Amino acid sequence: MFQTEAILIDTSLKEKAWSQLFSGLEKRAFRFACLELGDSGQAGDMVQEAAIKLMQKYSDRPTEEWVALFYAILRNHIRDHQRRQRLERLLGFWRTENDDAEEDLSALPDLFPSPDDQLSGQQLGTQIESALRQLPNRQREAFLFREWQELSVEETAMAMGCSSGSVKVHHYRALRRLRTLLADWAPGGYDDEA
Structure with missing residues (x-):
């Protein structure tokens, strides 16, 4: 009886920990997935x-690993989906009319008060999204995990399934490429020496 109660308490604590973690993680993960997929649904x-999947397969792992594991699982789901889509296109299984009703990132709430600012913000958002899509997958992932998801180098390495050094290289290259691609949007341009 005592062992059963201990298991129930442990399960309850893990559920609370997951609930707290996921409530702060969900919006950032959604934005990450939107950028990767271009489809909010x-x-x-x-x-x-x-x-x-994280809770079914990895709930026994230490809670400190959950964020990196979650992003690794999410990244793998996205890659699998993209692979299936490419295969369907190659095999000629075209999308139905219902699939064309995609929502994009412009459906996210606007943060700019004036119409001019709003237009400028939309244009910048479009440019950033376009620049991110031009990056190789690994560079884009490293950038999004480090900058937008605020994961540490070690958490990013775990999520990407590579070494910390590899994360640093991919992140650095992504920053350099984005500086070049978005130079027109910087007030004085970017100083490559800085």
Whole structure:
């Protein structure tokens, strides 16, 4: 009886820890998935699937590892989905009319008060999204995990399944490329020496 109670308490604590963690992680993970997929409906599904898989398969792991594991699972789900889409296109299984009703990142709430600022912000957002899509996958992942998800180098390495050194290289190269691609949006340009 005592052992059963201990298991129930441990399970309850893990559920609370996951609930707290996921409430702060969900929006950032959704944005990450939106940028990777370009479809907010699909992105929401991927985030939910990754959360479920984490709790089903890895709830026994230390809670400190959950963020990196969650992003690794999410990243793998996204890659699998993209692979299936490419295969369907190659095999000629074209999308149905219902699949064309995609939502994009412009559906996210606007943060700019004036119409001019709003237009400028939308243009910048489009440019950033375009620049991110031009990066190789590993560089884009390293950048998004480090800058937007605020993961540490070690957490990013775990999520990407590579070494910390590799994360640093991919992140550095992504920053350099983004500086070049977005130079027109910087007030005085970017100083490569800085």
